[in-house]
Amino acid sequence: MIMKRCFSAKQGVIFDIKEFAVFDGPGIRTTVFLKGCPLRCMWCHNPEGLNPNPEKMIKKQGIENCGEFISVSKLSGILLKDQEFYKKTQGGVTFSGGEPLLQADFLYEVLQELNEIHTAIETSGFAAEEIFQMIINKIDLVIMDLKLIDSELHRKYTGVDNTIILKNLGILKDMRKPFIIRIPLIPKVNDTPSNLEAAAALLEGAKELVRVELLPYHRTAGAKYSMVGRAYAPLFQEDVPPSKEIGSFLRRNIPCIVL
Amino acid sequence: MTKHIEGLLDFFIYKKCHHDYRRKKPEDKYCLARKFKAASMPDIDRVIERFEYVLKEETPVVFLQDKIALIRTLPVLPEIYTEEEICDISKGHHIHEQGKVCNVNPDYMSIIDVGFNEKRKEIKKACKIYNGSQLYYLEVMLKTLDIIEKFADRYREEAKRIGNHTAARTFEHIPREKPSNFLEALQFFRLMHFCLWCSFNYHNTIGRFDQYMLGYLEHDLKTGELTKASALELLEEFFITFNKDSDLYPGMQQGDNGQSMVLGGLSMKGTDSYNVLSELCLKASLELKLIDPKINLRVSAQTPVSLYEKGSELTRQGLGFPQYSNDEIVLPALLRWGYEKEDAYNYVVAACWEFIIPGKGMEIVNIDGLSFPQVVVNSFPRLIECASFESYMQVIHEEMDKLCGSMVHKYKNIYIEPSPVMSLMMEGCIEQAKDISHGGQYNNYGIHGSGLSTAADSLAAIKKFVFEEKAVTPELLLEMLSVDFKGYDKFANILRTKAPKMGNDDDLADQIAVDLLDMFADILAGFKNDRGGIYRPGTGSAMYYIWHAQSMMATPDGRRAGEPLACNYSPGLFTKCKGPVSIIKSFSKPDLIKVANGGPLTLELHDTVFRNDESITKVAMLVKSFMDMGGHQLQLNAVNRDILLDAKKNPQKYQNLIVRVWGWSGYFVELEEIYQDHIIERMELAIDG
Numbered sequence: 007m008i009m010k011r012c013f014s015a016k017q018g019v020i021f022d023i024k025e026f027a028v029f030d031g032p033g034i035r036t037t038v039f040l041k042g043c044p045l046r047c048m049w050c051h052n053p054e055g056l057n058p059n060p061e062k063m064i065k066k067q068g069i070e071n072c073g074e075f076i077s078v079s080k081l082s083g084i085l086l087k088d089q090e091f092y093k094k095t096q097g098g099v100t101f102s103g104g105e106p107l108l109q110a111d112f113l114y115e116v117l118q119e120l121n122e123i124h125t126a127i128e129t130s131g132f133a134a135e136e137i138f139q140m141i142i143n144k145i146d147l148v149i150m151d152l153k154l155i156d157s158e159l160h161r162k163y164t165g166v167d168n169t170i171i172l173k174n175l176g177i178l179k180d181m182r183k184p185f186i187i188r189i190p191l192i193p194k195v196n197d198t199p200s201n202l203e204a205a206a207a208l209l210e211g212a213k214e215l216v217r218v219e220l221l222p223y224h225r226t227a228g229a230k231y232s233m234v235g236r237a238y239a240p241l242f243q244e245d246v247p248p249s250k251e252i253g254s255f256l257r258r259n260i261p262c263i264v265l
Numbered sequence: 266m267t268k269h270i271e272g273l274l275d276f277f278i279y280k281k282c283h284h285d286y287r288r289k290k291p292e293d294k295y296c297l298a299r300k301f302k303a304a305s306m307p308d309i310d311r312v313i314e315r316f317e318y319v320l321k322e323e324t325p326v327v328f329l330q331d332k333i334a335l336i337r338t339l340p341v342l343p344e345i346y347t348e349e350e351i352c353d354i355s356k357g358h359h360i361h362e363q364g365k366v367c368n369v370n371p372d373y374m375s376i377i378d379v380g381f382n383e384k385r386k387e388i389k390k391a392c393k394i395y396n397g398s399q400l401y402y403l404e405v406m407l408k409t410l411d412i413i414e415k416f417a418d419r420y421r422e423e424a425k426r427i428g429n430h431t432a433a434r435t436f437e438h439i440p441r442e443k444p445s446n447f448l449e450a451l452q453f454f455r456l457m458h459f460c461l462w463c464s465f466n467y468h469n470t471i472g473r474f475d476q477y478m479l480g481y482l483e484h485d486l487k488t489g490e491l492t493k494a495s496a497l498e499l500l501e502e503f504f505i506t507f508n509k510d511s512d513l514y515p516g517m518q519q520g521d522n523g524q525s526m527v528l529g530g531l532s533m534k535g536t537d538s539y540n541v542l543s544e545l546c547l548k549a550s551l552e553l554k555l556i557d558p559k560i561n562l563r564v565s566a567q568t569p570v571s572l573y574e575k576g577s578e579l580t581r582q583g584l585g586f587p588q589y590s591n592d593e594i595v596l597p598a599l600l601r602w603g604y605e606k607e608d609a610y611n612y613v614v615a616a617c618w619e620f621i622i623p624g625k626g627m628e629i630v631n632i633d634g635l636s637f638p639q640v641v642v643n644s645f646p647r648l649i650e651c652a653s654f655e656s657y658m659q660v661i662h663e664e665m666d667k668l669c670g671s672m673v674h675k676y677k678n679i680y681i682e683p684s685p686v687m688s689l690m691m692e693g694c695i696e697q698a699k700d701i702s703h704g705g706q707y708n709n710y711g712i713h714g715s716g717l718s719t720a721a722d723s724l725a726a727i728k729k730f731v732f733e734e735k736a737v738t739p740e741l742l743l744e745m746l747s748v749d750f751k752g753y754d755k756f757a758n759i760l761r762t763k764a765p766k767m768g769n770d771d772d773l774a775d776q777i778a779v780d781l782l783d784m785f786a787d788i789l790a791g792f793k794n795d796r797g798g799i800y801r802p803g804t805g806s807a808m809y810y811i812w813h814a815q816s817m818m819a820t821p822d823g824r825r826a827g828e829p830l831a832c833n834y835s836p837g838l839f840t841k842c843k844g845p846v847s848i849i850k851s852f853s854k855p856d857l858i859k860v861a862n863g864g865p866l867t868l869e870l871h872d873t874v875f876r877n878d879e880s881i882t883k884v885a886m887l888v889k890s891f892m893d894m895g896g897h898q899l900q901l902n903a904v905n906r907d908i909l910l911d912a913k914k915n916p917q918k919y920q921n922l923i924v925r926v927w928g929w930s931g932y933f934v935e936l937e938e939i940y941q942d943h944i945i946e947r948m949e950l951a952i953d954g
Binding site for chain 1: 770843844845846847850870873874876877879880883884886887890893924926929930931934935936937940943944946947
């Protein structure tokens with residue numbers, strides 16, 4: 007199922023704007039977290055990004071709002087305020103979430119306003135081809151997740167089929183656009199030699215691939231579930247450290263780091 | 266790190282074996298004072314007798330592995346005055362802290378570079394032109410040298426006795442002669458520094474070590490006596506010496522002994538004076554991970570990002586340093602305050618963060634602190650009569666004027682115990698036969714400025730809700746504050762969370778902070794102290810952020826009665842900060858050249874940002890950006906395990922502490938305990954990695 011555009015073009019829903027993001031692209035960046043995601047990855051550490059609508063978060067000191075509607079001009083105004091700073095530190099803005107492609111029309115208009123700024127996107131790649139291409143064309147650096155290659159396992163652990171993701175990866179490889187592949191390393195789920203081999207094989211020879219980033223699972227992932235009224239019950243063993251065997255990538259001369 | 270250094274760390278730092286040599290009998294700290302009082306001895310005689318007593322009572326202990334010897338064996342220093350005498354003195358004098366010369370930076374090399382024999386000649390020459398009490402003082406200085414020499418001789422004998430030929434050889438030469446190599450210079454320094462502590466001086470700052478010791482290092486590297494590796498080892502042993510007796514050193518807070526070392530700095534030629542010794546010092550600090558010496562980096566527009574990167578690597582160790590001071594702001598500030606050009610360029614950082622001059626400054630840079638929020642509170646009664654926010658700011662000006670005025674009039678006739686040991690290393694004391702306690706070339710006082718963000722936020726709330734939106738009348742607002750918001754929780758929450766706050770790059774709040782600091786500078790500019798010095802306004806808070814807050818009522822920023830203020834120059838404690846970029850933008854808006862007594866912006870970054878080289882570069886860029894934007898001083902903390910454990914216990918102090926793991930972030934105090942523990946656990950892995 008391909009997600010339809012949910013919101014009118016002029017407004018979007020975001021749940022955070024984080025300054026000084028150091029792992030979301032080059033330089034000092036600000037990351038905008040868009041609300042709503044079509045996937046349901048078992049290890050998701052931002053459960054407040056799943057529901058596309060503003061909701062309440064129940065915290066120790068009371069109830070807080072999570073997520074707000076924001077116009078294109080307001081969001082771009084906030085981001086443009088620091089453009090001198092981004093220039094000086096060779097940084098920029100990264101769009102993450104949730105799944106930013108879920109609000110493609112809104113995102114597109116914001117990107118139009120940010121022509122002078124280096125932009126990046128963190129995406130699952132789960133979106134219709136035309137939407138993927140439309141947004142990626144306006145982005146300077148793509149950070150795309152490649153969670154699982156086997157489609158059955160992918161459906162089991164993320165709730166969706168990965169055919170469209172792999173197709174978009176193919177499109178990305180053909181575009182002359184620098185990209186980073188991110189793999190959250192989930193113990194005994196995708197840190198297996200077979201999955202990492204399959205991932206490495208898919209990426210071999212991709213000219214614009216900057217590197218592969220492996221993110222070992224962290225135990226704080228479940229921290230916010232109860233705050234948004236969800237239960238955290240992953241079907242994998244949380245306390246087993248994932249394997250960080252990067253041989254598959256190194257053998258194919260694919261730059262790879264473990265974050 | 267060599268095996269020798271590992272051994273020293275084990276012996277002195279982890280196992281503290283040298284403590285076994287300390288006198289265990291409880292000392293009566295008034296044993297001498299009573300004798301002195303009975304004999305009605307003048308203070309100069311008291312201090313020299315005490316100094317002689319202390320060094321005599323000290324037992325020389327040399328360990329076979331020592332290249333640099335000396336440990337304290339007498340834990341308690343005797344006072345020269347009884348409590349009643351102090352009481353009497355304070356009736357006619359102002360006594361600052363413990364009434365001793367402290368928190369200055371002596372010119373160690375004025376004695377080390379020449380040796381005692383030469384120094385004696387200098388003093389004897391001065392003796393020829395003085396008589397009476399001045400001649401007497403010079404004779405006391407000569408006696409001081411004798412006492413130290415005798416003590417050094419006992420160490421030489423002990424070194425011989427135990428078979429430590431290195432130490433014995435060193436003490437054959439120093440302190441009578443000037444050092445012939447780096448090792449002797451370091452031992453000589455340790456001796457003089459040791460003697461300062463023994464004469465009850467404290468916050469004995471180290472200063473520009475990389476400048477004044479460079480010659481000795483370069484000489485040894487040239488002759489081949491030392492390689493860079495063996496020099497590093499020697500330096501590390503030297504650094505360890507600052508931690509051997511530090512538990513005995515007095516201060517005002519736990520762990521606060523003022524052993525600050527300053528590296529780098531712009532020279533008058535316009536070049537950066539960071540050198541091979543500065544490099545080794547950073548390396549030594551990084552390898553040892555000891556709390557002393559505290560490293561301060563002087564930076565300027567010339568400073569490359571790579572130095573900030575080295576600094577960030579040091580920050581990662583979680584020790585709370587380096588602290589960065591921006592020459593581009595401090596130099597113009599000092600010149601504007603009347604310091605000589607050469608002296609300004611030579612500035613160092615005092616025990617905490619104030620800017621002082623080596624060898625020439627008998628300055629009390631922390632003599633008092635202005636509470637900005639108290640100024641706001643004092644202005645409340647007149648809020649009702651103000652038709653506009655501008656007219657209220659006039660009232661603020663008047664109240665600040667009153668408060669500053671009452672402060673400066675308190676500090677008359679200051680009394681400080683003389684210190685011949687310190688005076689031997691302060692310019693002009695021999696020449697003028699005058700103890701440094703009576704004044705040096707510079708005699709300025711510093712006034713801290715605490716709670717700036719609380720005051721700016723409070724005034725911003727008044728501007729927005731009382732004058733602009735008219736959401737609340739002044740009467741109602743004051744009513745709410747007088748009952749500590751009881752029954753007005755909803756509005757208190759709005760003030761706390763929805764009003765403009767300093768630190769979020771919001772001009773409404775930030776401009777008010779700019780104005781408050783300008784006011785502070787303008788008001789103090791009119792005052793002089795009775796030693797001919799000026800009052801320097803600053804942005805530090807020392808302990809005032811607690812003291813000023815405890816008895817202060819609720820404030821319009823949503824702060825409850827008694828709630829603490831932010832430390833130094835930082836956003837309010839419950840401000841939900843947008844992030845470090847907004848913070849450095851906000852805090853670089855004021856004209857900091859006018860308020861440069863000292864007081865850093867403190868940024869706390871979670872350890873993840875120090876995880877790899879790429880992110881460390883970004884941290885470095887962040888610090889450099891603050892300086893480029895006109896920031897004066899910055900202290901960067903890597904949130905470490907102790908902070909998190911404290912946050913678990915005292916969440917109200919850490920409401921805006923954010924922890925991050927890649928793309929996940931959360932307010933630490935909002936997490937369930939189990940997740941807090943996961944974060945703490947990750948912390949431990951991080952430091953080793």
